[in-house]
Amino acid sequence: MSKSHSDQVHVRLNRWHTPTEFRWQGAVYRIEQIDRIWRHSQGEARGQRLYRVHARGRVFLLRHERSSDRWTLVRSSLRVRLGLSLTRLVLRLTV
16 A cells, blocks of 8 residues: 555444444445544645544545545555644645
8 A cells, every 4th residue: 555545435424423334345344443533624625534444454544525425545554654644644635
């Protein structure tokens, strides 16, 4: 996972509207843990939420665009583990 790009995914939410599982490339990933949730309130990414989750022993970053109710999987585990700032991550995704 060296490149950063995103794929649209179907996400199942619980009653608190947090993700419990997602479907990606035909497989269902049950979310075992949510480490962190970011909200972006400025610029082009305004209204987006990012969720750092664990599923099947891997770390994923899910992005929710609230205005369109669209979920994408940001495949960038290395960047997530390194803890780069949200602003830098979003800028890389939109360039």
